[in-house]
Amino acid sequence: MDNGASSYRRFLDGDESAFDDVVNELFHKLVFFVDGYVHDVHAAEDIAIDVFSDLISNRRRYNFKVTLKTFLFMLGRSRALDYIKHRKVINFVELSQAENLTDESENLEEIVLVDEKKRIVNGAVSKLSADMREVIHLIYFEDMTYEQAAKVMKKSRKQVDNLLYRAKKELRIILGEDGEQLL
Amino acid sequence: MRNLEECRAEIFRLGEEKIKTRRRKRSRIIAACVPLCLCVIVCAVIVLNSGGQLYNDGPSCSVDDGPSFSVQESYPDKPPVCSTPVKYVELEIISGTNGNPFYKKITDADDVSALFSTVSESYTNGSELNFSALLGENYFNGGANDNKGDNHDEVRPDVPPSAGTTDSRVSFITFRTADGQEVTYTLSSNLIYAKDGIRIINNEEKQKLLNALGLS
Missing domain, CATH: 1.10.1740.10 (RNA polymerase sigma factor, region 2, helix turn helix motif)
Incomplete structure (x- = not known):
């Protein structure tokens, strides 16, 4: 593809x-x-x-x-x-x-977002900051690689990596125990 | 929210519109630039032509035009070099013939111009002095051909009979500009000396020159 x-x-x-x-x-x-x-x-x-x-x-x-x-x-x-x-x-x-x-x-x-899991995550994502929302969207919903997401966001790969790490951390808090399985 | 078909149609419509706009902009730029370029070219040609005429308007550097010459600043006596025109306004002639000195000064600019023209023409028309012809081959090759060189009556076609030997009169002809630059020609026998060399003139030319300078 x-x-x-x-x-x-x-x-x-x-x-x-x-x-x-x-x-x-x-x-x-x-x-x-x-x-x-x-x-x-x-x-x-x-x-x-x-x-x-x-x-x-x-x-x-x-x-x-x-x-x-x-x-x-x-x-x-x-x-x-x-x-x-x-x-x-x-x-x-x-x-x-x-x-x-x-x-x-x-x-x-x-x-x-045809996938039900993705829709649940998307609901929680709206509570994140703009950058975190963007990186989650590109990586998880659009299936982009870190490099592609970095190009779109005009950031380095490392920045994307860090941002995603922090976003996932916050999402785990928002989604609770169920979130662990979704991410 | 529009359906996908509508969006697709809108995308194509907007795309075509953008293409048209770009073409219109391009043609507008060309329409503006072509006349501008033509104007620049025409102006450049006019300026170049007028620049050429500026130099041509001044006295030309030909000998016939008389005192329309420049003198290089580092060599004030050097014969005319074509660059900026120089107008000679004064002529001084100092001549000596067998203890009979002669001095003449002309300050009329037109007369000076005419005389400069005559002198420089004579100098230019004169043939370049060949020292080996004047002094003989032996002078330069250390007398190796002394036996052959005994014949002093040999006729040398490029050397006038009186060149450098018979006539003792020496005339210094000095042309001056208003700002003090000067060119000096020295007339001795059938020879004219200038800063850049020595020329031989024939008797007819010499007589014409003497008459013009009032030395005959």
Whole structure:
């Protein structure tokens, strides 16, 4: 499994339908990942669309040196941080609408996190700091290697290692005895 | 939340839009840069041409143009070198013939220009002095051919009959610029001496020169 790189190569060779495979495989994962930063599914979706459209408009940008998933997550993270930086007005949402939003997030979680264990962990992860959340998400939910996660987070492998160690320690406290088996 | 089909369509639409925007930007840059480059080239050509004319506007360095010469600062007496034009405004002639001294000073710039032109033309037209021809081959090879060199009546076509021997008159012709730089030519017999060498002139040329300088 090359996380869509071979499909994208076929797309670059002229097979337009190959791009659908890339979108099918990675779009929801990217939205879920970006949502972790922006905490807004719609904004996360827009960011993910923007990132994927870059693959179409700027076809030489991805050089196949990292996996396509890592590349997309790097772009997604950078756009998400830009979005947070430039978001001047915080939209306050009515409580009744917030219920729907929660539903949508949960819906997305169901799409991305098929595994029940992962969903339980994801619930506990929300109580961690942003960095810890990110590293847990990339390593456990997206099955990235430490190196790939480090590239996405723009940290060294050692930093990722330490962060993950501390995150797991905190998660054990949050999840209790059951957490030992989940992690 | 949009479904995947909608998102896919949106991705393609946005991708195409980005491509169009980039093309538009590129063509806009080209549209702006091409005239700019042309302007720069045209300006450069104009400046270069005007720069060339600046030098050409001044008196040229040909001998015919008279005093339009420069004198290298380290060698004020050196004959003209073409760089910055120098205008001679004063001419001093000191001549001596068998104890009969002659002195003349001309300060009229036009006359000086004309005379400089005449003198420098004569110098330029003169043939370069061949010392071995003037003094004989034996002078340079230590008299090895003394037996052959006995014939002093031999005619040497490149040496005028009077060159360096018969006429005892020596004239110093000095041209000065307003700021004191000067070029001196020395006329003796059929020879003109300048800083950079000695030239031989024929009798006709010499007579013309003497007439012009008022030494005849």
